[in-house]
Amino acid sequence: xxxxxxxxxxxxxxxxxxxxxxxxxxxxxxxxxxxxxxxxxxxxxxxxxxxxxxxxxxxxxxxxxxxxxxxxxxxxxxxxxxxxxxxxxxxxxxxxxxxxxxxxxxxxxxxxxxxxxxxxxxxxxxxxxxxxxxxxxxxxxxxxxxxxxxxxxxxxxxxxxxxxxxxxxxxxxxxxxxxxxxxxxxxxxxxxxxxxxxxxxxxxxxxxxxxxxxxxxxxxxxxxxxxxxxxxxxxxxxxxxxxxxxxxxxxxxxxxxxxxxxxxxxxxxxxxxxxxxxxxxxxxxxxxxxxxxxxxxxxxxx
Amino acid sequence: xxxxxxxxxxxxxxxxxxxxxxxxxxxxxxxxxxxxxxxxxxxxxxxxxxxxxxxxxxxxxxxxxxxxxxxxxxxxxxxxxxxxxxxxxxxxxxxxxxxxxxxxxxxxxxxxxxxxxxxxxxxxxxxxxxxxxxxxxxxxxxxxxxxxxxxxxxxxxxxxxxxxxxxxxxxxxxxxxxxxxxxxxxxxxxxxxxxxxxxxxxxxxxxxxxxxxxxxxxxxxxxxxxxxxxxxxxxxxxxxxxxxxxxxxxxxxxxxxxxxxxxxxxxxxxxxxxxxxxxxxxxxxxxxxxxxxxxxxxxxxxxxxxxxxxxxxxxxxxxxxxxxxxxxxxxxxxxxxxxxxxxxxxxxxxxxxxxxxxxxxxxxxxxxxxxxxxxxxxxxxxxxxxxxxxxxxxxxxxxxxxxxxxxxxxxxxxxxxxxxxxxxxxxxxxxxxxxxxxxxxxxxxxxxxxxxxxxxxxxxx
Ligand SMILES: [Zn+2]
Numbered sequence: 128x129x130x131x132x133x134x135x136x137x138x139x140x141x142x143x144x145x146x147x148x149x150x151x152x153x154x155x156x157x158x159x160x161x162x163x164x165x166x167x168x169x170x171x172x173x174x175x176x177x178x179x180x181x182x183x184x185x186x187x188x189x190x191x192x193x194x195x196x197x198x199x200x201x202x203x204x205x206x207x208x209x210x211x212x213x214x215x216x217x218x219x220x221x222x223x224x225x226x227x228x229x230x231x232x233x234x235x236x237x238x239x240x241x242x243x244x245x246x247x248x249x250x251x252x253x254x255x256x257x258x259x260x261x262x263x264x265x266x267x268x269x270x271x272x273x274x275x276x277x278x279x280x281x282x283x284x285x286x287x288x289x290x291x292x293x294x295x296x297x298x299x300x301x302x303x304x305x306x307x308x309x310x311x312x313x314x315x316x317x318x319x320x321x322x323x324x325x326x327x328x329x330x331x332x333x334x335x336x337x338x339x340x341x342x343x344x345x346x347x348x349x350x351x352x353x354x355x356x357x358x359x360x361x362x363x364x365x366x367x368x369x370x371x372x373x374x375x376x377x378x379x380x381x382x383x384x385x386x387x388x389x390x391x392x393x394x395x396x397x398x399x400x401x402x403x404x405x406x407x408x409x410x411x412x413x414x415x416x417x418x419x420x421x422x423x424x425x426x427x428x429x
Numbered sequence: 430x431x432x433x434x435x436x437x438x439x440x441x442x443x444x445x446x447x448x449x450x451x452x453x454x455x456x457x458x459x460x461x462x463x464x465x466x467x468x469x470x471x472x473x474x475x476x477x478x479x480x481x482x483x484x485x486x487x488x489x490x491x492x493x494x495x496x497x498x499x500x501x502x503x504x505x506x507x508x509x510x511x512x513x514x515x516x517x518x519x520x521x522x523x524x525x526x527x528x529x530x531x532x533x534x535x536x537x538x539x540x541x542x543x544x545x546x547x548x549x550x551x552x553x554x555x556x557x558x559x560x561x562x563x564x565x566x567x568x569x570x571x572x573x574x575x576x577x578x579x580x581x582x583x584x585x586x587x588x589x590x591x592x593x594x595x596x597x598x599x600x601x602x603x604x605x606x607x608x609x610x611x612x613x614x615x616x617x618x619x620x621x622x623x624x625x626x627x628x629x630x631x632x633x634x635x636x637x638x639x640x641x642x643x644x645x646x647x648x649x650x651x652x653x654x655x656x657x658x659x660x661x662x663x664x665x666x667x668x669x670x671x672x673x674x675x676x677x678x679x680x681x682x683x684x685x686x687x688x689x690x691x692x693x694x695x696x697x698x699x700x701x702x703x704x705x706x707x708x709x710x711x712x713x714x715x716x717x718x719x720x721x722x723x724x725x726x727x728x729x730x731x732x733x734x735x736x737x738x739x740x741x742x743x744x745x746x747x748x749x750x751x752x753x754x755x756x757x758x759x760x761x762x763x764x765x766x767x768x769x770x771x772x773x774x775x776x777x778x779x780x781x782x783x784x785x786x787x788x789x790x791x792x793x794x795x796x797x798x799x800x801x802x803x804x805x806x807x808x809x810x811x812x813x814x815x816x817x818x819x820x821x822x823x824x825x826x827x828x829x830x831x832x833x834x835x836x837x838x839x840x841x842x843x844x845x846x847x848x849x850x851x852x853x854x855x856x857x858x859x860x861x862x863x864x865x866x867x868x869x870x871x872x873x874x875x876x877x878x879x880x881x882x883x884x885x886x887x888x889x890x
Contacts (some may be wrong), residue, residue, distance in 0.1 A: 181743040181744075182745040186747045188746060188890060189888065190685070190694065190697050191685025191693065192687045192693060195650055195686070198646045198648055200650045212885045213852075213888060214887060214888070217888065220591055220598075221598070222591065222592070223595065223596040223597050223644065224591070225593055229563075252851075252882070256852055266561055343584050349851075352850075366590075377588070381747075
């Protein structure tokens with residue numbers, strides 16, 4: 128009896144047709160990759176966005192709904208470099224989808240295509256929940272996005288060769304618009320060069336790198352560990368001794384500590400979208416950077 | 430492909446801490462630098478390759494080499510779970526009244542993983558070592574051993590394929606059964622320091638078995654999963670037997686989804702069947718004399734339902750979150766029971782048919798009210814139900830000659846508060862008022878700390 132059930136099971140799953148859907152379906156771990164997929168795939172790719180811009184991408188529950196979506200995905204696009212270490216492996220294990228397993232074309236980890244910064248010399252938990260493969264928050268440098276877009280476009284073509292030309296065309300159009308935008312953003316942000324900034328987590332490291340701003344202090348004492356009152360008092364002293372020009376809070380960061388520091392020190396506070404949807408204005412990748420730069424300029428008056 | 434080998438080998442050897450200790454820092458950083466240079470060269474090379482040729486689907490198309498470290502090494506983690514217990518009543522007298530004890534006898538039970546109240550005072554209960562990784566492109570492997578004084582218990586050791594057949598996850602080896610909700614979680618992942626009473630009474634803690642499991646995840650937007658298991662069936666309520674084939678079978682179904690951005694849930698139902706060829710337990714007769722009774726050819730059928738609901742504002746659990754979970758199990762057992770085994774002759778004072786119908790449930794709620802701090806409450810209730818035994822019904826012995834199987838509804842109320850200094854360390858204080866025994870109430874205070882070293886574990890829903 129039991130053997131029968133097992134056999135039926137196997138037959139059933141083997142017999143289910145591999146339906147050739149019109150669109151390929153993509154699972155994007157974070158909103159920025161959902162946006163990039165839409166730019167590059169257009170109507171040919173149906174995109175499921177796994178997290179909202181208000182969610183901390185380090186800490187997401189491996190919810191049943193995510194397993195269900197990953198089950199039917201042709202490609203999974205995430206930041207990688209262990210940003211999703213707490214939830215992505217569970218989804219991959221539980222979804223029963225061989226197309227998106229590591230090493231397969233359907234497994235696309237964006238940060239692996241760019242040069243990562245903050246790669247620790249050694250990794251020890253006494254340093255908190257550090258990212259051992261370097262900083263995974265790569266999308267806030269638009270030059271990274273250009274490289275990743277090229278790679279992702281090629282990957283879409285690998286998965287869906289029939290539409291390779293469509294993906295190539297869309298990528299070419301995207302790259303043209305993107306490089307023009309980068310020039311404009313760099314012009315607009317030229318006054319921000321040399322700013323000393325305070326951030327909650329090192330999630331603005333690539334942004335700082337790009338615009339020539341220096342990250343001096345992180346509000347969390349160690350990655351993943353919220354600041355205590357003592358730690359905040361210590362930061363206050365440090366900022367007295369060596370003032371910073373700007374405090375950055377990303378939309379998903381805890382709001383209280385940055386606001387408290389801003390109140391005490393009078394250092395301007397910029398609340399940035401971090402990703403697409405993080406603010407009302409950041410509707411896609413282009414407006415994400417429009418809004419980020421305009422908020423930086425507004426806060427600092429530069 | 431082969432170009433990766435020098436860098437990978439260097440990375441492999443560098444990752445051994447023992448080797449690194451013998452080298453001085455300069456040598457280490459020099460080697461690291463060389464690895465980095467090698468990787469950079471590879472990156473450049475591979476980037477070129479991918480531009481030149483359209484890659485075939487079997488080739489790794491990543492733009493860069495895997496970072497130094499885990500590419501070859503399995504993930505290793507160690508969990509230390511230590512407690513201090515203040516138990517009002519002697520744990521050696523512990524019993525779940527009205528229920529046949531999972532390990533055969535009440536009190537401190539070394540075999541029932543996570544059963545019983547544990548030891549008084551300070552104790553290092555169990556240190557859990559987990560090694561996991563990919564075996565080859567088809568299989569991943571997982572191994573967990575529980576280490577305690579003088580004993581190593583292999584809790585889980587299995588291989589798994591995810592998706593060779595679309596939606597099918599095949600697992601083989603020793604694993605925690607997919608029945609219920611809490612059963613698949615290791616004790617360090619529980620929200621309380623001990624297992625729900627129903628879990629202890631029906632499965633003696635985590636139900637693990639040697640066998641195979643197949644899951645099928647349906648290609649639907651709503652999470653729908655079916656699973657079947659066939660196994661050795663040696664662990665309680667089954668018993669060891671010397672026969673071919675499977676002695677236990679289980680089936681379960683899970684349904685889950687989201688309600689808005691902030692809520693998600695999973696509902697499950699499960700059924701498990703096993704046979705106890707020979708299962709003994711210790712009891713007392715009406716005079717208080719100790720006796721040993723033995724079940725034989727006992728068919729044990731357990732079905733259950735489970736429910737989990739989680740809330741986190743906008744789906745972000747880091748600051749505040751709430752979790753509610755509840756499980757209900759019912760079990761019927763039908764077979765033979767030999768009463769009062771005479772060790773010298775091997776004969777029973779009485780023999781007859783035995784049948785029982787018992788149930789139990791628990792519900793718990795855990796609320797993280799600020800980062801790192803959580804409070805929780807749990808309520809357990811069991812119903813000893815009906816137990817029919819031939820010699821009792823025909824008047825050969827009285828119901829009181831099976832002291833442990835008298836009617837009783839064990840009950841327990843538990844509250845806890847815990848603090849996590851990081852994702853990897855949790856400190857918990859728990860109080861329980863435990864009415865598992867027939868007449869006495871036990872006040873149990875447990876201080877527990879759980880820390881994890883090594884690989885970053887991912888958490889199941
Ligand atoms: Zn991070």
